[in-house]
Amino acid sequence: MESDFYGLQKDIWKFIRRQRSDLNEIIKAEAIDDDTWSKYLSTLYSSNIAEVPTDNTRNIPDIRSIEVTNIDQDDVTNALRNLKNRKSAGRDQIPNELLKYGGTALIEELTKLFSKILKNQKIPAEWKVSILILMFKKGARNDPNNYRGITLLSTTLKLLTKIITNNLLAKTSIAEEQQGFRTEPTRCKLELEGKVIEQVSQFTYLGIPTTSYGDLYHEVLQQTIKANKIAGCLKGPILRNKHISKQVRGRIYKAVIRPIMTYTSETRADTSKIKSLMETSEMRTLRTIEGTTLRDRIPSKQIRERCKVKEINEWIQHRRSEWNNHISRMETTRIVE
Structure with a gap:
């Protein structure tokens, strides 16, 4: 019965969340x-509507005439x-x-x-x-x-x-200033020495995907996927190798796997969703080193202490402090400063 529960736990939690939402x-x-509802709803949208300007210098068709x-x-x-x-x-x-x-x-x-x-x-x-x-x-x-x-x-x-x-x-056509009723966001036309620069909504720079709509979670997710792939390659020969001490395997994790997840973390603002993603990925690797699973119910703090690994979000915060101190020590003539 226990094995059946763990095999269907995703479906069970979906059912529980659905019942809670209902x-x-x-x-x-x-x-x-x-009477209170009637007064509140009658005054909710009672603000005056601004007069639509009649100036039409860009020859945009008046929607009222269509x-x-x-x-x-x-x-x-x-x-x-x-x-x-x-x-x-x-x-x-x-x-x-x-x-x-x-x-x-x-x-x-x-x-x-x-x-x-x-x-x-x-x-x-x-x-x-x-x-x-x-x-x-x-x-x-x-x-x-x-x-x-x-x-x-x-x-x-x-x-x-x-x-x-x-x-x-x-x-009719939509003015460039308007963002509503658009399937894609407007983009400015950029030219450099008479040549139009192509604009894209997403590109990869130094292995990190960057988006025009600021999807930071997607960027960190791609880094986490790459880190998990590296951890999978090291799983058999190193991470589960009992002939290598846990401390050494933990140091290999800190030197090889963690930098992939935390690349550019010193200069970004992580949300709670991103923090949870990185912590989950880190604990998956540390449990592989420890030789345990979630069923063993061993606290994450205890596993980190055995592997001599600091919690990843605390480590990132420490790195940000070091980076901030590094920038503060620079001279004002430096470009970064």
């Missing part, structure tokens, strides 16, 4: 009456293809899956319905009714400001708005 997701707000008068089956099919599964339905209880897999007959009926709506410029009254779910965040539960509202709209209405958005984007 229990914590819905909280009854009995302490807040309906009319979407015709919707064909290709528009509906393309919008249906991009619908996500397992999304909450609105008051009509029509999920996205029902629209996506309804077949050609449903696409024809949706096309007729959407075309009629555009022609009459009026949507069904049922689509104007939504379901508001208030999610508790933190703080006092009798304070409406501590709740986040999620509105469940009709999936058919959202499908129509998606089709209209696609048609508008096909007929």
Whole structure:
């Protein structure tokens, strides 16, 4: 039975987390009456909307002057293809899956319905009714400001708005300053001596992947994978070799494997997720040196003491202090300073 548990522990923990989320997701707000909710929600988005400037020096088409008068089956099919599964339905209880897999007959009926709506410029009254779910965040539960509202709209209405958005984007261009409604971030045009410099979202420099969107976790993950590969190569001949003392094997880990994971760690800001990733990778290697597994339930601190290895995040913090002192001792004329 114990072996079955360890073989299925990933699935078991997924089930437990799912049950916990289901229990914590819905909280009854009995302490807040309906009048308080009504006043809070009526003033939530009551700020004045700024006037849209009429200056059009860049010859960008005014979106208000564009009319979407015709919707064909290709528009509906393309919008249906991009619908996500397992999304909450609105008051009509029509999920996205029902629209996506309804077949050609449903696409024809949706096309007729959407075309009629555009022609009459009026949507069904049922689509104007939504379901508001208030999610508790933190703080006092009798304070409406501590709740986040999620509105469940009709999936058919959202499908129509998606089709209209696609048609508008096909007929107009987005200003470079705008970041919303973009599939890719904007990039500036760089030139050097008359030559345009190619811009990419990711490249590898000195073996370290660098991204334009600052995905530091992905960079550290790649370093950790490389370190684990080296540890796998040394696993048989060195790390599990009983003819070599644990202290010597620990020194080999510190000299060969740890530098790969901690490369550039002196100048980066690690998150709790990155720290957990490196600690997990380090303990996997140290348990190989110690000849134990998680089932033995030996504390990590005890394994580190036996291998004479300092905890990796504490070691990184010490290295950062040394690097900071090194920079501080430099003269002000140095480029680094």
